[in-house]
Amino acid sequence: MKAHQLALAAAVLGLIATSVAWAQKSTTEAIDEYREMLQDGNPAELYEMKGEELWKKARGPKNASLEKCDLGMGAGVVKGAFVQLPRYFADTNEVQDLESRLVTCMSTLQGINPKEIINGKWGKGERANVTALATWVAAQSKDMKFDLPQSNPQERIAYEMGKHAFFQRGGSHDFSCATCHGEDGKRIRLQDLPNLTKNPGDGVGFAAWPAYRVSNGQMWTMQHRLNDCYRQQRFLEPGYASPITIALGVYMGVNAKGAKSAVPAIKR
Amino acid sequence: MKKSTALTATFAVIAVATLAGCAGSNGASTPSTAELDAMAQKMVQQSFHDKGIVKVKEALAADETLRDCDAAAVAGHTIDAATEKKLEAANFKTIQWPANGKYLGDWKSGEKIAQSGRGRTWNDKADSANGGNCYNCHQISKEEISYGTIGPSLYHYARLKGVTDPNSPEAGDRQIHLGQDLERQGLQRLLQHAARRHQGHPHAGAGGRHRRAAARPEIPGQSVDRHHDPTPSGPGRDG
Amino acid sequence: MGDPMRIRAQAKDGNVLVRVLMSHEMESGQRKDSSSNKIPAWWIQEVTAKLNDKQVFSCEWGPAVSKNPFLQFTIKGGKAGDKVSVSWKDSKGDTRTDEATVS
Numbered sequence: 001m002k003a004h005q006l007a008l009a010a011a012v013l014g015l016i017a018t019s020v021a022w023a024q025k026s027t028t029e030a031i032d033e034y035r036e037m038l039q040d041g042n043p044a045e046l047y048e049m050k051g052e053e054l055w056k057k058a059r060g061p062k063n064a065s066l067e068k069c070d071l072g073m074g075a076g077v078v079k080g081a082f083v084q085l086p087r088y089f090a091d092t093n094e095v096q097d098l099e100s101r102l103v104t105c106m107s108t109l110q111g112i113n114p115k116e117i118i119n120g121k122w123g124k125g126e127r128a129n130v131t132a133l134a135t136w137v138a139a140q141s142k143d144m145k146f147d148l149p150q151s152n153p154q155e156r157i158a159y160e161m162g163k164h165a166f167f168q169r170g171g172s173h174d175f176s177c178a179t180c181h182g183e184d185g186k187r188i189r190l191q192d193l194p195n196l197t198k199n200p201g202d203g204v205g206f207a208a209w210p211a212y213r214v215s216n217g218q219m220w221t222m223q224h225r226l227n228d229c230y231r232q233q234r235f236l237e238p239g240y241a242s243p244i245t246i247a248l249g250v251y252m253g254v255n256a257k258g259a260k261s262a263v264p265a266i267k268r
Numbered sequence: 269m270k271k272s273t274a275l276t277a278t279f280a281v282i283a284v285a286t287l288a289g290c291a292g293s294n295g296a297s298t299p300s301t302a303e304l305d306a307m308a309q310k311m312v313q314q315s316f317h318d319k320g321i322v323k324v325k326e327a328l329a330a331d332e333t334l335r336d337c338d339a340a341a342v343a344g345h346t347i348d349a350a351t352e353k354k355l356e357a358a359n360f361k362t363i364q365w366p367a368n369g370k371y372l373g374d375w376k377s378g379e380k381i382a383q384s385g386r387g388r389t390w391n392d393k394a395d396s397a398n399g400g401n402c403y404n405c406h407q408i409s410k411e412e413i414s415y416g417t418i419g420p421s422l423y424h425y426a427r428l429k430g431v432t433d434p435n436s437p438e439a440g441d442r443q444i445h446l447g448q449d450l451e452r453q454g455l456q457r458l459l460q461h462a463a464r465r466h467q468g469h470p471h472a473g474a475g476g477r478h479r480r481a482a483a484r485p486e487i488p489g490q491s492v493d494r495h496h497d498p499t500p501s502g503p504g505r506d507g
Numbered sequence: 508m509g510d511p512m513r514i515r516a517q518a519k520d521g522n523v524l525v526r527v528l529m530s531h532e533m534e535s536g537q538r539k540d541s542s543s544n545k546i547p548a549w550w551i552q553e554v555t556a557k558l559n560d561k562q563v564f565s566c567e568w569g570p571a572v573s574k575n576p577f578l579q580f581t582i583k584g585g586k587a588g589d590k591v592s593v594s595w596k597d598s599k600g601d602t603r604t605d606e607a608t609v610s
Binding site for chain 1: 311316327
């Protein structure tokens, strides 16, 4: 009897001790630990695999692969391309980001209509394919440093346009990007917010998308991230790969010069 | 070569027009601030569209307050003191004080409104119960640890302002100061939305562009009314 | 045939550490869509693993396992060059098998 009671008491004490120790870990520490556990086995890898398959597979009305797609460093050169986007392309005479450039290649090389992506839905059809492709392409530049070119006048103008858009308040709440991302050390609820008016560090902000979002089990590219930011801001919806979204990419990417890409990342 | 129609050569058109305008000036191809402004506005109009309850005409309607504050933010400095006073005064006039003169309501309802971030997005319905969105940016009660730090902590707010009894007639002056602080922090508009929704007014405020609180200048480095330390400490530094 | 799994198998101290990332919706059957209709249940019910030709691991799953499940386990006595194969079967009868070589 006594031994049993002692054992029970010890077990109860053990539980109390554990719960006290657990409570002493701060909220942010516990969340960081959870986030670290998520890194191993990032489902983004599944999208990477799918993206690689789509790059090499002959598809579309022209029955061709994307292996000749020029992402800014020459036809078929993938490694290093992500950390130099968005940039100017002579063949379209436009500044383009990763998603819009993939749409261009799918159109010119494979004959897939861009409207299928631009008017499509997140996670479905050709738009989902662009997401998988973007994940794979970006993953080939993992740990490389952002170094967007600003040699072409259009690239410089795009930077200025992005800056204007970044500080433009609108919508019912008069929020701009800067409302959340204009200062150091801020957070929304318990989610840290990178300051995007400058380099926020390796693997953060522009250097962290495409990423897998655990909370909704979805793979998000920067286009998707911008879309949902604007939604939360009570702002208008931007068109997929519209000029403002590309300009914002230039603004953030140039500000992040030197930051290492962590893509594909994992988020809450 | 077939170009995707939606990815129009916007940057190209704008760049060519601007550079052509500057033809003759040697190397001075950087457009002026005014030109960049005009370009940006054009680009914004081209990139966004109506969706759900959010309409381009309302969402992008800029008034003097927004224009001045945004311009300063882009330029990387604060707005000058004179302009700030002028904008504050103009917006202060638009505040609607409680008709029954009561400044202290049911805190339980208030907490519910503060916790809710629902409503007013392009996914929401016009008649949905909109939340105040407060905890996204502020600490308010001690119990709620999931709070943001975009805005200052509002814990012990009345005490920090020296208001001992918000409902007393003697606190009348202080009530006005409370109101001024709220207005200056750009809160009045949000509170009006939340309050009107709670009182059962349908579709509060989206059309009320003329009723607006002074927008906070969102300039990095300008700490007009925000704490960097999320825990409340010391006297309020606001206003 | 479901989407491919990603399998990593590493030999260490006479054992093999296997880490598998599976692509599957794992719908619990409790979620509702935007029209408030329950989304039908659909999840992986059985997972088995073989070292070369011998089954070494099996488990039964239910609706508590999340979307795109990540599974990690250790096989005793494996070595580099061995073949690890993982198979799953879901509630619709769909199956998937993938292999990896122990590194």
